[in-house]
Amino acid sequence: MIRILTYKEHPRGDAILDCYLYLAAYVLPFDPEDVLDGRVLHVRGITIAPEDFLKKSGKRARMRTKKYLKLLKKYHIAGPADSKEERLAQDRLLAAKLIWKASPELYWYLYTAGGGPAVRRGNLRTLLTVKMDELPQALRMIGAIQKKESVQKLLNEVFRYKDFSSNPLAAKLLEYMDVNVCPYCNRLYTVTLTEGEGTSRPQFDHYKSQSKYPYFAVSLMNLIPSCGLCNQSKGDRDEEVLYPYSDQMGTRVVFRTRPEKSLRYLTGCQDTQEEFSVTLDTVDGGLPEKLRDRVEASKDLFQLVPLYNKHKDYILYLFWKNYVFSSEYLQTLCSMFPDAFHTLQDVKTMMYLMDIDQAQWGRRPLGKLTHDIDMEIKGLTEEKS
Numbered sequence: 001m002i003r004i005l006t007y008k009e010h011p012r013g014d015a016i017l018d019c020y021l022y023l024a025a026y027v028l029p030f031d032p033e034d035v036l037d038g039r040v041l042h043v044r045g046i047t048i049a050p051e052d053f054l055k056k057s058g059k060r061a062r063m064r065t066k067k068y069l070k071l072l073k074k075y076h077i078a079g080p081a082d083s084k085e086e087r088l089a090q091d092r093l094l095a096a097k098l099i100w101k102a103s104p105e106l107y108w109y110l111y112t113a114g115g116g117p118a119v120r121r122g123n124l125r126t127l128l129t130v131k132m133d134e135l136p137q138a139l140r141m142i143g144a145i146q147k148k149e150s151v152q153k154l155l156n157e158v159f160r161y162k163d164f165s166s167n168p169l170a171a172k173l174l175e176y177m178d179v180n181v182c183p184y185c186n187r188l189y190t191v192t193l194t195e196g197e198g199t200s201r202p203q204f205d206h207y208k209s210q211s212k213y214p215y216f217a218v219s220l221m222n223l224i225p226s227c228g229l230c231n232q233s234k235g236d237r238d239e240e241v242l243y244p245y246s247d248q249m250g251t252r253v254v255f256r257t258r259p260e261k262s263l264r265y266l267t268g269c270q271d272t273q274e275e276f277s278v279t280l281d282t283v284d285g286g287l288p289e290k291l292r293d294r295v296e297a298s299k300d301l302f303q304l305v306p307l308y309n310k311h312k313d314y315i316l317y318l319f320w321k322n323y324v325f326s327s328e329y330l331q332t333l334c335s336m337f338p339d340a341f342h343t344l345q346d347v348k349t350m351m352y353l354m355d356i357d358q359a360q361w362g363r364r365p366l367g368k369l370t371h372d373i374d375m376e377i378k379g380l381t382e383e384k385s
């Protein structure tokens with residue numbers, strides 16, 4: 001529903017990318033130098049060159065549990081591994097073999113040769129940071145991984161989202177991303193707390209599901225900070241919803257009220273909740289087909305219309321405020337307090353307790369709804385006069 005900034009557009013983009021690459025290099029069974037591809041990281045006040053990553057991060061090889069040793073044996077990666085380096089090399093080889101088994105196309109995208117496979121660093125970086133709606137042809141060709149067993153193996157042994165997400169730096173990453181309100185519903189705060197006692201953080205929704213695209217399980221642009229409700233509602237469903245790194249409803253798909261019984265609600269009277277309903281529809285002609293489908297999928301999966309119909313009390317307050325504070329009155333306030341209010345928009349910001357400019361919708365829950373209803377009221381007033 002609301003657009004969020006990619007790391008490239010974000011004022012803290014470098015911090016986001018460094019924090020993310022640290023996590024990726026730490027969690028993924030690739031050589032950190034392959035993941036970092038020459039980038040020197042600045043994370044939590046420490047500078048880390050790719051060649052120092054192992055030492056400075058304390059990255060460990062996988063635990064040699066019975067199950068893991070059995071898996072190594074199954075893939076003919078046997079033999080003692082006494083040093084950390086040897087164990088990490090075994091982990092890397094197992095990852096390559098599992099990737100090959102899951103999808104030769106993915107394998108050839110990531111590696112140059114069989115045997116002691118060398119990683120194509122540029123491609124690995126693309127896989128980890130590409131926008132999901134800008135996948136290069138080679139990645140698009142890989143498609144969904146069909147075999148359930150392969151999906152599980154990739155998630156457990158290669159693209160280990162659980163380890164990624166439970167790392168304390170994942171919360172730091174969310175803090176840098178600074179997505180205040182869920183971009184899917186614009187109803188719930190998704191702020192992150194990493195300091196002090198305890199932490200609080202939003203969830204990551206996998207825009208492309210882990211069960212079909214396990215190789216995107218830890219990809220930065222596939223991880224959408226979102227509220228638990230939206231993440232849960234979406235689950236593994238396949239329909240393409242609006243992609244918050246590119247799409248938004250903007251001013252083309254808008255909330256409006258529709259009278260069901262009378263027009264009394266337009267004065268903001270609180271006992272009129274049953275007399276109108278909330279709609280979310282396209283205005284000003286059609287949308288491009290693909291976007292229209294995503295809008296419909298978002299409405300459906302996140303149950304936006306029924307949920308927003310639960311906010312009628314809030315909408316009534318908006319009508320009430322506008323009924324009491326006419327635009328002439330707001331204009332008067334503006335001229336009476338020129339230091340406090342430079343524009344009529346400033347007075348409105350005070351009245352709504354939020355800036356309803358489109359760029360600010362993501363700062364407050366119900367930002368878009370407030371804007372859209374304000375526009376509706378404006379339209380009604382202009383009609384009247």
Ligand SMILES: [Zn+2]
Nearest residue numbers: 182185227230
């Ligand atoms: Zn949400």
